[in-house]
Amino acid sequence: MTYNDPEKYCVRVKCNDNIGSGVLIAGETTFYVFTAAHCLGKEEPKIENISIEKQNDYKSEFENIKIVKVSEFDYDKDFALIEIDFEGEDKLLYQYNLAHQFMADDNIKFYGYQGVNDGEYRPFPSKIITTSDSNHCFKITLTEGETFQQAAEDGHFVASGLSGSGVFIIRYNTPFLIGILNSVVTEKAWNNDINCCSVNHIKKYFNSYVDLSDFETLRQWEQNIKRIRTTNEIEAFEKTESDFFKKLYRKNKVLYTEIDYCNEVTVDQINKYLSMKENIDRYSNEYPILFSDFKISVSKLVNQVKRQYSLSVDKSNEAIISQRDLQNELKSMLDYMPKNTMQDLSEYQIIEWLGMCTLNFTKND
Structure with missing residues (x-):
């Protein structure tokens, strides 16, 4: 295992024919998966209809994660927090922090499962282009020549499955989770932009947050x-x-x-x-x-x-x-x-x- 690699926190989420991605988070006494609500449907589902799976690397077999309950579900703001029973990976999950007060132009990375290839996760280098502190959301765009416009397909189709992917700022080789992907902007994925929601929506579940603007100054x-x-x-x-x-x-x-x-x-x-x-x-x-x-x-x-x-x-x-x-x-x-x-x-x-x-x-x- 590569120390502190964000890809190790990526999971695949399935529910009632919906498919998406999610990110593992360690709480004080339990573990969670943070994901986009629309990956679970328009209404809060029963836990027996949800499947969460994890790979040790992008080519390994999927392992099922036991679901305890849906702790948060907000379809309008498009986020959900699922409590899970996750054993044996404590050290892995305590190797990154949740962060807020990040800035536009910060370089970021997210990992998720595209609908066009949901058998393995993939990294996407990006950067933040704008934020809304009042609504706890931000917008990112792909970088380094990445695009959702592929093979004449709409960006919305190519990006499907990536909703719920954990968005990380990497600073001094240390990952900080700042939020999750919600959806691409327009059906064509205009300018390869993606709407995201921040970890502020679930802050009551976690005691420790890092102010990324603080260490910079x-x-x-x-x-x-x-x-x-x-x-x-x-x-x-x-x-x-x-x-x-x-x-x-x-x-x-x-x-x-x-x-x-x-x-x-x-x-x-x-x-x-x-x-x-x-x-x-x-x-x-x-x-x-x-x-x-x-x-x-x-x-x-x-x-x-x-x-x-x-x-x-x-x-x-x-x-x-x-x-x-x-x-x-x-x-x-x-x-x-x-x-x-x-x-x-x-x-x-x-x-x-x-x-x-x-x-x-x-x-x-």
Whole structure:
């Protein structure tokens, strides 16, 4: 299984001669399939008339998924939420987040089962062209030369079966479910445009939503960095992480010989370290692959830090230059991260290495 691949959440939905697609979602205590209501008919069907099937890959056999109940059915807004009994795939389903506050021009991807070939799912690269926050809907269009106008067939016919497909924004190799397909625009699939509804319609079933516009501008990231910790917070850190603090302070006395300035720098570092740790914990949950790459990059430098950058020095300036060179190397390694985070992450890592003695400075006697 490819980690975090949206195709793994795609299912085929059948009901009373209707066929469509759907997307698997993990709730807090159970699992669901989110799909277009018209795939089930004009009225809410009995569960025995619904069939939901899943493939492990696009050529594998279909496996039936047990249906528990229809939790939501709204034909006018064209969405339905079906509770399912789904075992053994918890890790798969907890690998993506639901998202809102996305923006026009974001690149997206959806996977679904076309009526002209309903035996295997297919990906469709697209982008968002407009949104309606008040109605919790948005419109997308196909990209990369894709089209629903094929073999002289109407786009509506070629696209049939794709209704209910999960629409994902892929950001930093991490998928975010933002909604489902409803229908193509006009019988001819005008401009290859598709109407969609957002996950806002089912938000009461889920506790966690990611604001995709937030990480793009890094508002909360910056706000947390700028927040000044109270004296009590600093003292609590010194008490609970006394070994870390003592090692950090000892290294700082080598770097900064004037004691008042050394104390000021140490307090600033603890403030920065606590803020960054909160940011990393938060965004690691929302962008697991991105921050997994960050941790891998850092781990590759550990031996080099111990051998090349840790010094016994006569003058504090030697240690300061070594620390500066290490931070510059860190920033160059983190060029895949959002630009506003590179300086913060490199500073955080230097502080952590100082407190763990991975990066060590001592004075020559």
